Amino acid sequence: MSATQSGTVRPAAVSAEGWGWRHAGRAQPAIAGLDLRIEPGERVLLLGPSGAGKSTLLHALAGVLGDEEDDSDETGSLLIDGVAPREQRGRAGLMQQDPETQVVLSRVGDDVAFGAENLAVLRDEIWSRVHEALDDVGLRTAAGGGLALDHPTAALSGGQKQRLALAGILAMRPGLILLDEPTANLDPAGVLEVRDAVKRCLDKTGATLVVVEHRVSVWKDLVDRIVVLQPGSAAGASAASGAGQAGGGVLLDGPPEQVLSEARSMLMAAGVWVPGYVPATRTRQNRPETAPLLLAAQDLAVSREKPRRKGFKTIPPVPVQTGINAQVRAGQALTITGPNGAGKSTFALTLAGLLAPVAGKVSAAVELSEGVGIDPFKWKAEQLISRIGTVFQEPEHQFVTGKVLDELMFGPKHLGHGEERVDELLERLRLTHLVDANPYTLSGGEKRRLSVATVLAAHPKVLVLDEPTFGQDANTWAELASFLSELLDAGTAVVSVTHDQEFSAVLGGTELRLGPVTLGNIAHQEAGAA
């Protein structure tokens, strides 16, 4: 208690001896036999294949893993400064991946104060910490948004939300900062925002850092040590196979440069984004100069909002982007880029016939519509899927059954044809061994592959993808890019919303850049009206 009350940070030491953890209801431990020592003030990047138990370790250090009541199982010891994490609340602060769930309260100041309140810090001290923490993460500079204490948290961008979460952690004055894929859901600008804020805060407080991330290049220069965990005993098998695999102990441990050179090929094989590594992908074979036009947007204005009713009046929504013109041609890729809040996803969804245009129009050529009308938004669902397929950013949103095979058969069954393609897709996207698994239990990469396969099972002529490579490891990335390049060569049109320049380079085609629409304003309107 004395450390938190005095307001200074005492960097924490971590020690694991033969530590392991089995989650309640699982047969195999998530991680076992871990021996690791982290000295106060060290900055560690934790790598390893999925299933190595990285998140489990971070949760345990944050003291949020399991309860005495449930039947989870701990072996060995895991201590912070010689004491069990659960017995010293606030000694470690944890940031997770999904920005939406890192925000607790609805006003910026209150949210930062939340952790300090829970640690029973005195009121005056809380507010001085809140001011300091917001300054430290750069949310109060004009460039960082210049946020007031009563600014609504709902109106923040993803990068701002993660920095807010960091401020909330800092206000607890923890000696250990734990980051669990903190930038996986952010665009490149957001990634750097968060990384730089973390660096500033560590330089100032000297706190110990443990970060889990696939993208090594982002964190390489900030950390002074990389620890690579063993893959589990059944590496590569999925959690869905029921057994689940136990992550082992430490495979490699040392300064970043050394570990990266020693383990480069092993890390690459595990799908880690090692600096300077762009996975090999298939190259496009044919790039037709002229191809039939399938879909066109004319002077389009888009919004996610429906027209609102105010009493008896209907008020059209404020568009997030206006005046968009675009053409989608068979066998050609169209990449939609632009800053946060420019309406990229909203435009893609409108183009895909899922949102009604606010103004202007989306029209399908006869080659695509085949007699069901010019406006994709008016098509029935089963007419839509065999013409335009859309892969959402979050695969789980699109799961409609409880089994991988049923997921793939769903489209063809409704259409009454195309069931013969399912086996080929299973094979091609390496899902064959998972046919009986529940889609929700798959790993991130498997979910992504499944969501692409299910949409393609209906054999659409236009494929629309919303940030398909967000948070994906290098292996899934390469598979996806190669597969799409094949589809393009075979004549499918691919429209993708992405920040990933290497990915769009593989697909080729044209880029549509949507400009900023007085950024802060729009983001605010979107969130405020929701």
Place this chain on the structure above:
Amino acid sequence: MRDALNIRGNHALLTRANPLAKFVSVFLISLVLALSIDWVSASTALVAELALFPLAGLTLRLLWQRAWPLIIAAAIGGWSTAIVAADSGAVLLDVGLWSISEGSLELGLGFMLRGLAIALPAILLMTCTDPTDLADALAQKAKLPHRFVLGSLAAMRLVGLMAEEWQTIGMARRARGVGSQGSPLQRLKATLGQSFGLLVQAVRRASRLAVTMEARGFGGGQRTWARESTYSMLDAWVVLGGVIIAAGAVLTALGAGTWSFVWR
């Protein structure tokens, strides 16, 4: 939805009152109005409530924009009561099964006014009260368990997110070929499927949020409050106002001889 009733940037007088005082006031008025079914007490309270609008930063226009479903519901409730209630007095309108008499019309009117008079204080309360301030008052002044109060507050924020999520899942499922067209049975099935998808997402989000809160030290015994919930003279006036409106409604109805307990 989460901002539907709360007005951002509202600086009216009642926004400065303690939420608990406002809550007590609203409770008193609603309680008294729930006791009788006459129209005099309801209209007295209604007039008084309308007079309070400026103090809460609410206007009739805003009320209609934000609460029109409630107003229409009250009107429909009144109309059906007038039609269905047993006739007494002169019959004013008779269309086969339906008839409206002086007695049933009075009952229907009373019903409608009462619905409005009970709903309005709650709307006034929400207009001029920030949910965070309400939570602070409930935990610090009413001494409700802070785990419960703050947990509910955090969950309410998720409800807003879920509204967006519902729209996204709807689109994502259309992209899979699940339409909202077809027979009522098909549509019901589609809605059920979408609800299940939302439920899964809600549970995932909620458990992640719970981890976030726990990692920030939430759930311990001792806790301090960054924002102190305080009473001022204004709160005495707010409670007094509630008492006056409640008592005024009863006394006018007694004076007019229309007061009748619901259970009689």
